[in-house]
Structure formats: structure tokens, C-alpha cells
Amino acid sequence: MGTKDIIDTLAGIEPGSALDTIRARRLQARENAQKSYLSLFEPIDASDFSLAERAAVAAFVTGLHGESPVAAFYREKLAANADGAALVEAIKAEIERGKTSGPYGDFPAGPLSVENKAGLIYRVSTERRPALGARLVAALEHTHLLEFRPRDAASSDMKALLAAGWSDTGIVTFSQLVAFLSFQVRVVTGLRVLGASLGRTANAASGA
């Protein structure tokens, strides 16, 4: 492969390495994971979901996974946005308040109810609501639900987003962004872990 894409950059994969060669065998997936990233963060139309909002949600959801090169990347993207920079500290503070372990939540009432697992129902802190604004407050609360307890999602959650000023199209793109990042952060982590094990194998083979 010629140039590094965003997953290569975040996972530390170099051109010509073993993992680069393996990724080249799923070229369409590789190219379209990149196109997904670009469509979400450099869209042709951001009127339903602004670039600053996208960066804020991205920093929040990746930060909820714990500190990593991915979380740092999206935090920097937020800081680099003219309207987003002022939100960096608020997002950082909300990440700390929202950190927990998932997935949890309830199943539909019935035989699966024995698997119900209680956990944090995250709400944005009262003092940071004015700075974030109604749309982002609703978005962060929904992002936390999507990340940690997606099985709790209900039609009332859509109504809460609509009531906060989100359009149907904005909700679709926002949901895609959170869900895509849930994918991207896992691919990056998985490839990093695999890459580190290849390094160990190579060292062992050479007697190092």
C-alpha cells in the first residue's frame, strides 16, 4: 500500500509491514473505512450536524473508551475546530463523569430479564449544560447510551433528540458517527494488540 490511512495512523501500521500486507487483502473494506471517516468528518453537507458538534461527540465517545491514541486524535480535532476549542475542557470533564464499564442495560421483559444488568444512567452535569447547549447535551446523553447500554434504546430517546433540535437526517448521521467510532476504536485496538504480538514473535524467531 502506498499511503497510510487513518486506521494505519492510529494503529501504528507502517507501509510494507505484515499488518499492512494483511489489510491490503481487504482493500474495499480498507478504502471504505477511510471513506466512512471522511464522509463523517469532512462531509459535503454539515447543515444537520455541524463540524464542531461532530468533533465534540467524537472526542466524548472515544474518550469514554479510556485514554488512547484514538482519544487523543479526536480531542485534538475538537481543539482545532474554531467553535470546538472552547468545549475541550467541558468534554474532558464529562468523559470523567461518564466513564464506566459496558455493555449493560435491560432486555425486553421475558426470559432474558435475568440477564438485565444495571449501570450508570449518564446525564450531563447541570453546571456544564449552558456551555454545551441543548443539542450537545442531548447528543452526549444519547452517545453514552449508545456506547454503554445500546439495548436500553427506546423510541423516547429519538423524541428527546428531536425535542432538542435534531432533525431526522441529523440523528442518522449522528448515530452513524457514534457507531462508526465504536467500530474504528476496536479495529485500531485489535490491530495494535495483534501488531505487538507479531513484534514479539519476530524477536523470538531471531533469538532476541
Next chain:
Amino acid sequence: MSAENKVNPPVVFTQDELGWVSWIDPLPEAELTERHFSGLVDRARAKSEYFRLLVRDPEVLEARTKTDKDIFYNTADGLPRAERELAAAATSRYNGCIYCASVHARFASTYSRRRDDVQRLLDEGVGADLGERWNAVVKASVALAATPIAFGPDNIEELRRAGLDDAEIVDVINGASFFNWANRLMLSLGEPSK
């Protein structure tokens, strides 16, 4: 909403075919333009409420669909299709997406011819004993689905001991990770119906 009247939600994981009903408005079929059809990739997907909802953002849907297809359908090399579907089904079982689990459990059954084992994954959950190779795939998928992500060197070792090479392990990582994308859309934008 009218949708709430016609929904008959499943209360267990199943390999039966389920419907899916959107909680917000999909685009009407009559309003789809060529830009939307590009986003749908397959024109037949215009019949699906789910895809007509996601096509509100055609560029993201198109890229997502092509990512999905290559991860699961490109079987020129790498992990057998059955085990990619197993990773999808296990991820969906763990996250709690009854709809996604139904589709990919059926695919896992079809390609593996191990329908009873797939059903045990659905009935007993991700702790079901399905033999060394499938257990390793399920465990890796579950570790990837957890937040914070719990996937680590032990998962790689288990997959290797079960006979997977590095390219096959990447297929597990891609397949399981992709369902953390799919599950969140299916679970939050609408609901399954029998």
C-alpha cells in the same frame, strides 16, 4: 406513533426471520434520487425501511455498506464465512441486538451446518461451550465489544492455539468490530418485530 401499534417485539434471541420498524421517518421510496441509490449500493435495498432511513446520509451509508460487504463476503482467503458470521452473532448476542443476532446466527448456521451450536450461543449466551475454535472466536468478539475494550494478547494466543493465522485473526477483529457499528444503529433507530 403508528409504528408502535404494529410492533410485536421478540423477547428471546432467535434464528427466525424478523422485521424491523424505524422510530423516525425513513425517506419515502418515491423521493429517492440517484445520489440515494448510490448510497444504497444495491437498488433492492430501497424496499428496506432500515436502509431508506440510513440513506438520509447517502455517502456514509455507501461507505458503510462497502466496508460491511468486504469484511463478510470477501472469502477469497482468510477466515471461513461461517466464523465471520459467528463473530457477528456473538457480538450481537453480547451487546443485546436481537435483530442483528437473528440475521447473523442464521448465516452462521447456513455456512457452518452447526445450527444447534449456534442456537446454544443464542440460548445460553456468550459463555456457551462451542469447542475450542468457536470459543476462541466468541471470546475475542466479546472482549472487543466490552467498553473499555478488553481485547488483549491472551485473545491472540487463544485464536492462534485454535488454528487461526494472522490474516484470519484480522478477519475476526474486523467482523466483531463491525458489529459494534451495526448493533448500535439497529438497536437505537428502531426495533425488531416478529
